[in-house]
Every structure is written in C-alpha cells, then in structure tokens.
Amino acid sequence: GIQVEQSPPDLILQEGANSTLRCNFSDSVNNLQWFHQNPWGQLINLFYIPSGTKQNGRLSATTVATERYSLLYISSSQTTDSGVYFCAVYYYGGSQGNLIFGKGTKLSVKP
Amino acid sequence: KAGVTQTPRYLIKTRGQQVTLSCSPISGHRSVSWYQQTPGQGLQFLFEYFSETQRNKGNFPGRFSGRQFSNSRSEMNVSTLELGDSALYLCASSPPQGGGTGELFFGEGSRLTVL
Numbered sequence: 001g002i003q004v005e006q007s008p009p010d011l012i013l014q015e016g017a018n019s020t021l022r023c024n025f026s027d028s029v030n031n032l033q034w035f036h037q038n039p040w041g042q043l044i045n046l047f048y049i050p051s052g053t054k055q056n057g058r059l060s061a062t063t064v065a066t067e068r069y070s071l072l073y074i075s076s077s078q079t080t081d082s083g084v085y086f087c088a089v090y091y092y093g094g095s096q097g098n099l100i101f102g103k104g105t106k107l108s109v110k111p
Numbered sequence: 112k113a114g115v116t117q118t119p120r121y122l123i124k125t126r127g128q129q130v131t132l133s134c135s136p137i138s139g140h141r142s143v144s145w146y147q148q149t150p151g152q153g154l155q156f157l158f159e160y161f162s163e164t165q166r167n168k169g170n171f172p173g174r175f176s177g178r179q180f181s182n183s184r185s186e187m188n189v190s191t192l193e194l195g196d197s198a199l200y201l202c203a204s205s206p207p208q209g210g211g212t213g214e215l216f217f218g219e220g221s222r223l224t225v226l
Contacts, residue, residue, distance in 0.1 A: 031214075045214065099215060
C-alpha cells in the first residue's frame with residue numbers, strides 16, 4: 001500500500017521563527033489534506049490541496065503531485081502553533097481506506 | 112453551520128464490555144468515516160459509510176462494526192473490549208462529491224479508556 005512519510009518528526013522553534021514541514025507519498029493520490037491536531041485531539045483542517053499553492057494567513061502549502069510531495073510553511077510562528085501537524089492523502093487501495101495519514105510532525109514553539 | 116458532533120467525549124469501560132459511539136455529520140454531508148488514533152499505531156481508518164451503506168473498511172477485527180442511519184448520523188460499536196482498544200476515536204464527514212475525495216471535516220473525538 002501507499003506510504004506517507006512526514007519530516008521532521010519533531011521540531012522545536014523559538015517564537016517568530018519560520019518552518020517548513022514536508023510530506024512525501026509513495027504513489028499517486030487523489031488529493032491531500034493538512035491538519036493541525038489541537039491539545040484536545042481535534043483535527044483542524046488547514047489545507048485541502050491536490051496541487052499548487054494555497055495560503056491562509058501565516059500558513060501556506062504547496063503540493064507537487066507529480067513529484068509526490070507536499071510542503072507546509074509556517075511563518076512567524078506563535079506558541080499557539082504548537083501541536084501535531086498531519087499530512088493525509090486520499091488514496092484508493094484495498095483496505096487502506098480513503099484517507100491515509102502520516103505519523104505527524106510535533107511542533108513546539110517556545111516563547 | 113454546526114460541525115461534526117461526537118458523543119460521548121470521554122468514557123471508561125472494562126474489558127469484555129461493549130461500547131457504542133455516535134457521530135452526527137455536518138448538515139448536508141452524506142459520507143461518514145471513522146478513525147482510531149493510538150500512540151503506537153497513529154491514525155488508522157476503520158470504515159466509511161455513504162447513504163447508509165458501508166463503502167470501505169479498514170483492517171480491524173469483526174468486533175468493530177458500524178452503521179449509518181437515513182439522516183446520515185453514524186454509530187460505531189466495539190464489542191468484547193480489550194485493553195488495546197483504548198484510543199481516541201475520530202469521526203469525519205465530507206460533502207456529497209463523487210469518488211469519495213471530498214474534503215474531510217473531523218469531530219472532537221471520543222476518548223475511550225478500557226480498564
């Protein structure tokens with residue numbers, strides 16, 4: 001089945017710093033989403049991005065489907081950005097279901 | 112517009128018991144998916160329902176089952192609970208869109224502890 005790999009697994013930043021999170025996937029996918037999991041466990045939608053670039057405030061994402069990767073950029077990080085960021089791809093393949101998640105990047109932003 | 116609502120938010124059960132979790136999707140969404148999140152296995156797909164029919168199923172034992180009602184609300188059931196079933200169970204809904212590639216919106220989850 002498809003593999004979804006996120007890097008780095010852990011990231012510690014000083015408030016105000018910029019960061020780039022990466023998501024690689026091993027096969028063609030139908031679509032891709034980025035999520036932020038808050039401390040209470042809810043997955044908050046950041047981007048729904050099959051290809052190209054989208055921006056939302058300090059966050060932006062780029063997916064290059066032909067090269068099987070996506071990047072999430074966080075600029076001027078704030079302590080509230082802390083949490084786990086997940087990349088998830090839409091994939092049709094047997095029992096793996098529709099949405100396959102990476103293992104996440106745990107981001108800690110220090111004041 | 113109300114988001115995806117899951118109940119209960121927290122529950123504690125003992126081994127051998129069964130549990131039923133509920134999920135109300137966003138109004139107008141007809142697809143509901145369930146995911147299990149554990150520290151060891153991460154986020155894993157359980158099953159997906161669309162128009163009261165199970166459209167896809169993950170690699171979980173038969174103790175895990177689900178259903179969807181005509182109003183798109185969904186329930187999942189876990190019978191004969193094991194310690195390893197302790198997890199955060201997340202429900203997601205997506206708007207009516209061909210091919211199941213619609214954007215997924217998640218609820219806050221139901222945190223199950225099995226003692």
